[in-house]
Amino acid sequence: MGRSKYQDFKKPKRCGMCHREIYQEWKQSLMAKSFTHAWDDVEYFKLALPHALKFAKVAGAKGDCIACHAPVAFLSGDIPPKSPTADTRANEGVSCEVCHNITGTTQKIPYNFNYIIKPGRVKQGPRKNVKALHPVEYNPFLKTPEFCATCHDEQSPYGAWVKETYREWKAGPYAKEGTTCQDCHMYSGPGSVSRGRFHKDMAHHVLHGAHFSNKLAGAVDIAMYAKKKEVAPGSTLKFRVELFNGKVGHYIPSGSTEERMLWLEVWAEDSAGHKYFVPVDKKGFKGENYTIADSNALAYQAMGEIMGIKGFKGVKRDGDVPDGARIFRKPFFDPKGRMTICQWYTKDNSLVDYRIGPRETKVESYTWNVPTNVAPGPVTIKATLYYSLVPSSVGKFLKLPPSEYTGKVVNVGSLKLKVVKQ
Numbered sequence: 037m038g039r040s041k042y043q044d045f046k047k048p049k050r051c052g053m054c055h056r057e058i059y060q061e062w063k064q065s066l067m068a069k070s071f072t073h074a075w076d077d078v079e080y081f082k083l084a085l086p087h088a089l090k091f092a093k094v095a096g097a098k099g100d101c102i103a104c105h106a107p108v109a110f111l112s113g114d115i116p117p118k119s120p121t122a123d124t125r126a127n128e129g130v131s132c133e134v135c136h137n138i139t140g141t142t143q144k145i146p147y148n149f150n151y152i153i154k155p156g157r158v159k160q161g162p163r164k165n166v167k168a169l170h171p172v173e174y175n176p177f178l179k180t181p182e183f184c185a186t187c188h189d190e191q192s193p194y195g196a197w198v199k200e201t202y203r204e205w206k207a208g209p210y211a212k213e214g215t216t217c218q219d220c221h222m223y224s225g226p227g228s229v230s231r232g233r234f235h236k237d238m239a240h241h242v243l244h245g246a247h248f249s250n251k252l253a254g255a256v257d258i259a260m261y262a263k264k265k266e267v268a269p270g271s272t273l274k275f276r277v278e279l280f281n282g283k284v285g286h287y288i289p290s291g292s293t294e295e296r297m298l299w300l301e302v303w304a305e306d307s308a309g310h311k312y313f314v315p316v317d318k319k320g321f322k323g324e325n326y327t328i329a330d331s332n333a334l335a336y337q338a339m340g341e342i343m344g345i346k347g348f349k350g351v352k353r354d355g356d357v358p359d360g361a362r363i364f365r366k367p368f369f370d371p372k373g374r375m376t377i378c379q380w381y382t383k384d385n386s387l388v389d390y391r392i393g394p395r396e397t398k399v400e401s402y403t404w405n406v407p408t409n410v411a412p413g414p415v416t417i418k419a420t421l422y423y424s425l426v427p428s429s430v431g432k433f434l435k436l437p438p439s440e441y442t443g444k445v446v447n448v449g450s451l452k453l454k455v456v457k458q
């Protein structure tokens with residue numbers, strides 16, 4: 037901390053004068069908003085920072101959050117930075133200068149911002165023999181997933197792995213095939229790398245993740261199977277839904293696993309337009325109750341504790357997800373054993389991991405008790421997979437913009453059957 041000064045780093049706009057396309061891509065990505073955007077602002081200033089100031093065990097959060105979310109502020113010793121409204125240079129987030137001054141890491145398997153940053157005129161780049169208008173150094177590290185791991189894997193002060201996108205990738209099929217983070221998140225294609233200069237294979241800086249509906253859409257395939265084509269009122273119908281993660285190089289959800297929600301809602305709709313919710317069949321694995329929506333379950337009590345709200349009982353663990361829907365998640369627990377979205381205050385998250393791994397298929401069984409008054413004729417059973425960045429209950433409690441907690445559709449599957457009288 038404090039080894040450099042803000043002046044050692046150029047503003048992204050400066051780089052953008054020549055690298056116009058890359059600048060525009062970066063500007064639209066979350067990298068440019070990692071300090072300013074609403075949820076980051078709220079979590080740091082309303083939860084993590086006050087917590088760090090009053091509870092020694094998590095005191096490090098004060099600077100740690102900044103080391104990944106506004107590294108230039110961290111390196112300049114501007115801790116804690118002023119709020120985004122003050123428009124300081126912390127607002128630059130993960131800027132050009134952060135990534136292009138990273139020369140390596142102090143670890144073999146990086147995590148917790150153990151990047152090595154050497155500010156200066158020389159920019160680290162992915163190509164050999166480039167004739168730039170400033171000094172560049174060819175650095176193969178930029179093309180490696182370990183480069184991303186410096187910020188994308190994180191261990192809490194209690195030793196729990198609270199972010200492990202790199203480790204998930206490494207253990208999965210894509211690492212073996214040589215498909216990197218950059219291949220999927222910084223696609224190579226035609227682009228103007230600098231004013232008047234083009235590459236057929238420019239590294240695009242879109243860096244889309246879960247904040248972009250298009251990146252999420254179709255990330256998981258859904259197929260549905262039933263043995264029958266016809267059902268009678270009052271009978272039961274068994275069917276299954278298979279979810280295949282064929283596009284994500286790590287688990288879905290990944291990254292901020294403590295707060296991401298991925299859930300499957302199954303509804304039957306009869307010819308009269310009546311809708312019937314179908315709950316998932318239980319499988320009986322350890323910790324399963326955390327993966328089935330329950331509107332009576334409360335969680336996230338640490339938020340109230342940190343904010344000094346007396347008698348705070350928590351908010352709904354599963355937001356507005358209908359009771360009985362399957363939630364694909366890995367719950368995090370604080371030292372008092374309560375489910376938490378405070379990753380810095382996470383003691384353990386080993387109870388259950390029910391997310392969908394890379395190229396994994398999850399099979400969910402359902403039993404529909406067909407109502408006696410169901411309308412005759414066609415009936416459609418629809419399975420919709422939703423994703424939200426934070427549970428809606430947490431979003432509403434912290435007054436985040438609705439876009440932060442509204443469920444986005446990942447995919448939809450359906451079965452068409454017929455209701456016949458027996």
Ligand code: HEC
Pocket residue numbers: 046050051052053054055132133136159160161162163164166167168169170172173174229230231233
């Ligand atoms: C005056 C124009 C100009 C400015 C300002 C500028 N660059 Fe460049 N930069 C270039 C040109 C030209 C190239 C060569 C592009 C090519 O042919 O691949 C280049 C190449 C690069 C490369 C790629 C090296 C490689 O291995 O392919 C990086 C990284 C880079 N610049 C980063 C930056 C950063 C970060 C800033 C802001 C601090 C910046 N540049 C500002 C003109 C500029």
Ligand code: HEC
Pocket residue numbers: 048051052055058059060062063067130131132133134135136161162163178179183218219222229235237238239241
């Ligand atoms: C999150 C880290 C990160 C940020 C932020 C970032 N870059 Fe990069 N940049 C990379 C990586 C990684 C590569 C190499 C990717 C590859 O080749 O697969 C790269 C490649 C480049 C290249 C060479 C492209 C090519 O194909 O020749 C230029 C030029 C560049 N970046 C400029 C910038 C500028 C300008 C900004 C800010 C507007 C910026 N970068 C922000 C990580 C970053």
Ligand code: HEC
Pocket residue numbers: 066067069070071073076103104105107130134135183184185186187188217218221222243244245246247248
């Ligand atoms: C200096 C730290 C740092 C490095 C290095 C870094 N990231 Fe990130 N990245 C972040 C932070 C911080 C966020 C969270 C932004 C937010 O939502 O506030 C993030 C978010 C993301 C997201 C989610 C965006 C979304 O739309 O939800 C993706 C994807 C991503 N990074 C990919 C990469 C890849 C690929 C690399 C390596 C080429 C990389 N990052 C390197 C810090 C970093």
Ligand code: HEC
Pocket residue numbers: 181184185188201202203205210215216217218219220221244245246251252255283284285286287288289290291292296
């Ligand atoms: C095979 C392609 C692929 C590879 C390889 C890949 N990703 Fe992703 N990544 C995706 C897709 C698709 C999504 C959007 C779905 C989602 O959010 O999980 C995504 C989402 C993300 C997110 C947002 C996760 C969330 O739920 O908030 C982050 C962060 C991320 N990737 C970082 C990385 C990093 C770091 C690596 C390398 C260690 C990597 N990705 C490798 C395809 C890939």
Ligand code: HEC
Pocket residue numbers: 073075076079080084097100101102103104105147148149186187188189190245246290291292293380425
């Ligand atoms: C080791 C680096 C690292 C540290 C330390 C870190 N973060 Fe992050 N943070 C990230 C990355 C990378 C992501 C993106 C993960 C994803 O997209 O799922 C992220 C995502 C987030 C998000 C979700 C943003 C969104 O748009 O949904 C919030 C909020 C956040 N961090 C706040 C914090 C706070 C507060 C702290 C300190 C207690 C902190 N982070 C510490 C790297 C870090």
